[in-house]
Amino acid sequence: MVSGADQLRAVARAEAYSSRAAWAEAATTWEHVVAANPVNGDHWERLAQARFHLADFAGALAALEQVLVLGVSATREDTVAPGELRYRVAWCHAELGDTDQAVAALCDAVASGYRDVAGLADDERFRKVCGHPRFRELLGSVPRAGLGRDDGWRTNLEALADEIRRRAPRPAPTLDVEALVAAVPRLSDARIVVELTKLVAQLDDGHGFVEVPAGDPELSLLLPVQFSLFPEGLFVVAATPEHQDLLGAEVERFDGREVAEVLDALGPLVNKDNEYGARERIVQVLRRVPILHALDLTHAPDRVTLGLWAPDRRSTDVTLSATPGAWAQRNELPAPPGWLSFSDTSTDRPPLYLRNCEAFYWFEHLPEQRAVYFQFNTIRDHPHESIEAFARRLFEFIDRHEIERLVVDLRWNGGGNNMLVRPLLNGLTGSRRINRRGSLFVVIGRRTFSAGQYVATAIEAGTDAIFVGEPTGSRPNFVGETTPFRLPHRGIRVNVSDVHWQNSWPFDHRRWIAPELYAPPTFACLRAGRDPAMEAITGVWAALPH
Template identity: 20%
Template sequence: MKLVFKLLVIAFCSFDIYADTLSIKQQQAWLEDINFYESQVRTKHIEPFHTLAESDFAKLLKELKQDLPLLSEPQVEARLMVITGAISDGHTNYFMMSGPHQHFPLRYKFFENKLRVVDATQQYQHLIGAELKAINGLPVNTLFDILSPMLPGVDNQFSAKTRFEYYLTLHKLLLGLGFVKENAATKFEFNLEGNTLFEQITPVEMSEFAKLSSAFKSHSDKLNKLDIGMPGISLSLLKENKIAYFDFDAYPSFEQVIAECKALQKQLVTAKSQYLIIDFRGNGGGSFYTGLAFSSCLLPLDQFNWKTGVFVFTDEHTFSAAMSNTIQFKQILNARIFGTPTGGDPNQFSESYRFVLPNSKRKLSVSKRYYPFLFKDTDAVHPDELIETSWIDYQQGKDPVLSAVLAEIEK
């Protein structure tokens, strides 16, 4: 909680510097939204005060209401993100991007604890590969310490990094915290091959930012993918069909898996595949019951090496249902896990109840279930074989995780 109050102090100190304050009408609208928000958190979350004390929650909201005449809209939203983040579970979130917003035209990814630019608009292509050092004089590690407790979709240190990579581009968030100025370029500091670069950068519309490639780079794009009628899951047959590789990028519906199961089984029987890879990297979740239906479709096939031939890939993006299915597949498919730890916590509040604030129309979610998937103290599903992707691997489009499993199968 000390960090939460520190954040509020930082934001409050910038109220009269960077943005216009709310009108009387806007203040009333936000007051109604905040009251609605409070009632939803209290009544819809399965256990809203598992980490944040109820008295602190009430205090933070009271102070926010009192401060409304001093605040701009981005500052109100930043405060709500702070309060929601303090509840401390990855399915209880304030989605600032549900309203108008802009992004700085860069995409980032951590490699060996260095935050590198992995894509940029045409004007800033020369920055690709550079390490971001600071924004308006604030070092990256300071920004991470401040932002990570308030970001949506954070269960642990691993998902905190992935969310930070993305939300550091969100201009409205940095504006709401007083770190950047409205209608003014922002000073970025980079290090590129030992040289310090300074750039004055202005934000762009979401439509332009969306053209940039994701920080998650799926190396399976090089593979010959087969459509199996389950949107979000593709099949590649590797090593003369010996290996069935499923890129489980997103969740289809339960009904789609059931409807296409027989056709998939026939396809795998014809291919005579013996080894099974299910790749959950980059998968932010869905319904783990769909994942269980998928596994039940594969289990009847005796052709697979169910003793040592099943592999699941994970990374820090593996969250929610994808994290749950990882644990379940280790249990029911006897799978070994390769890659990096999941962004999801196995023993965490889950299953989102989503709602919309009546006036601002901002979207939020709260957790409505609790699942203890591992009966031990842990913050992630840790792989059996830890394999990280280096910056050089990323640049060259190499997939060390897939390469390691292919090599093991060849042995």
């Protein structure tokens, strides 16, 4: 038996060869590794990779068959993505001239959720099998481009229903596509987009979406303002420079219809994990005038008259023209490029949470409170400082300055790559100075979503943090993944999640992580330049001994 030390040294050598693309040496060394430890699927996968690069497809196939039995850890998404391993098995068979086996493996890959079915038609790896009857049958589900208007929309509806059934981790609801297909000639294009959106919104999938192409002259028309929902009502929080006089106005009507009626009508179109996430997404749907018009909520598809309470408390009607743009799922923060936000004009010095919300991550020392405020807005590595390097700098600062309190602000964190966040979580759980009741506070809100939700769930499980703000925009356990595909007619872009993330206990069926200190955002606080979450935290600090 190979000693433990020799096994570890062999793995290190094999990894070094693979990282340098020294594939012959890598293959030989990985063979030694799997001989000593045949039960680790990750090692077999690395052996398959090396053999692929050496064009040893028979050897790669043998290694992949072991991987399919043993599985791999989630270290590389290109390996663990649905159907990916079976796709590679099919590739090996194709290179070896085993046409029947290649097509059978491709069918297995598609049945397992392989994401790029449309791409198989032009995949050079399978040019040798493209004439096989089962291959043509497999691609028969790939929609044809260049169809007429009615046939194009019918194909879109059928293709979307097929992808929902194939991708959705949970059993898909009843999809009444046949009635919609029959109704296509009677429906406007915008109304069909509404129906496509409803199909995806049924999935209880906050990552789901239907988007028209940016700049589509008919379907992509957007109002030149951003809205936000507060307990007091719906307000304009960002606008183009020519409409900056509307910043801070309360919206009461859309073409004479009360805001509550409009929101109720749009509810079935909103993809969400919970009701708080819906509050963030629905305000973007309010900007899509062709969609409002298709639902008979407005008089025209390209303009809306808003009934407003202006900031000076005058009641006024303002007609806004919509212009082609790119649909977004959430408001851009603090405002889209070239626009103005309400906080830009309402106060000379915005509160901390609004100062750098477009930054990836940053922190500020609060010396009087012996605290650090850390805002974590996206889980992506910044080109100039990775999350790992930032976490190291943050905790070195905390130790060097004898910091007693840390605020982690996740209220703007809409996600990213949760594989990058482990150094930060390790720092939080391992800090004796910070990981104590009353020393660690986490601010959450409706935009805490996806990988941001994962971070909140991990902090809740591993620390004594006190959560502050409003509920998160997602669940501890949720369906979510962004792997969009395009429907052939009109270039409609769709996302249907194909992964269930169990970040908490299997029996954790909460709709959100709830704050212990409930301090929701209000328009009154925004107007006054106050942060109710930080006020709640500093109130606790004032009441507790150092």
